[in-house]
Amino acid sequence: MNITDFIMLEPQRKSGVAPQLERGVPSEEEFEGFYWFVPARSERGVTSTGASYTNIQPLIAGERQLWVSQDFTPAQYAARASVHDYNKLIIIDEVMPEHNVAYKYQIFLKEAFPVHAKGEDDWVIATWADISISSFLSHYNDSVLKIGNIRKLPNNWDSYNAVRISHEAGIRAIQVLFETFQFISMTSQEQIIPFVAPCPDGGIQLEWEKNRKELEIMIPPSSDLKMNILRVLGDDFKEDTIEYNSDVAQYLRWLMED
C-alpha cells in the first residue's frame, strides 16, 4: 500500500451527516502528528507454502465518493479524533441507489474516549487515520512495547556505564519497524518480528533471523548518524552503513530471499 495515497475526512457534527471525502496530500504541518486514513479493501489468503497473508489495496477516490468493488467489507481502523485524543472507529458503508459501485461512508464513534470538541454540538471525528497502523500493531505490538520499556532504563543500566536510550533512536526504530512491516506486506510473506536490544551508546538494535541468515540493524542514538548493518550467512559476515530508513528494504529483501 502506498502510504502517500491519502483520503482526508472532514470534521462532522454529531447529527451524523456523512462526511465529505476528498483526495489530497497533506502539507508537512498537517501531516505532523496525524495518522492518515486510507480506506482499503483487505484481501486475505494463504500462500502455497501455507503462510497466511493480508494484502491491503487502497481504494480509488473519484470526486467525493469512493468507487470500490462490491466485496468491500467494513473494518475497524485506528484513528485520531484530534491532535489530543485517540479513538477507534468503525466505518460502515451504504450503497447508493444510482451507482452500484459507489459508496458513502458514515463514521461512528465506538469507544468511550473523550473527544476534542470544537463547539457545543460539534465534535471532531477522525480527520485522518492510517489503516495500516492497526495491522502493523497487531504484528509489532510487542516490539513497540519493548522499545518503550528500554527507553525507561536509567543511566548505567548495564553496569558498564551504558547511557539511556535516546528518544530519537526510539522514534527511528519504530519507523524502521514500520518500513519493515510495509515491505514484507507487499511480498505476501509472513511478517518476521525482530528482536529488540538496547545499545550501550543509547541506540537500539533490531535483529532478525530467517533460516541460516541473520540481519542486525543498529540504530544510533542521534538521527544525524548512519545506521550500522550486519548480515550473517553461516560463517560469512558483512557490514554496511546506511543513511535512510528506506535503505533498509534491500537488506530485508536479502533476508527474505531463499
Added chain:
Amino acid sequence: MSEKKETIEIANDDKLYRKIRAEYIKNDEVSSQAFYQRDEDLSVSIANLSNLEEQFPNPDFGLAEIEAGFVRNLELEVCHDPTPEDPGHAIVCGRINKTKARKIARAAMLIRKPG
C-alpha cells in the same frame, strides 16, 4: 606514589564473565550488543578470580562466559586490570566491531539467567 597493581597473565583457556541484562537474552542466546562497545574497552571478569555471590549478587543480571583464547583469536587483547571491587576485573582491548561482537555472542555461554 601510585600503587602498582598486581596482575596475572590470562591463559587462553581461562574463562571470562560478562554481566548480561534480561533485555539482551533471546531464547537462551545473547544479543551481540552485550559484547559491543563502540569506542571503549570491554569490561569482563576472570572466572577463577571471581566469587559469583560477592562480585555478581544482583539478580537483575545474568552471566555469560567466554574463553579468553576465543577472544584473542579475533585479534583482541585480554588484560588483567584488577580493581578494589573486582580483583578479577579484566579488559578486552582493540576495536570490537559488529562482526566480532556477534562472534563473541555466538560463542558465549549463558551460565546464569537474570532472576
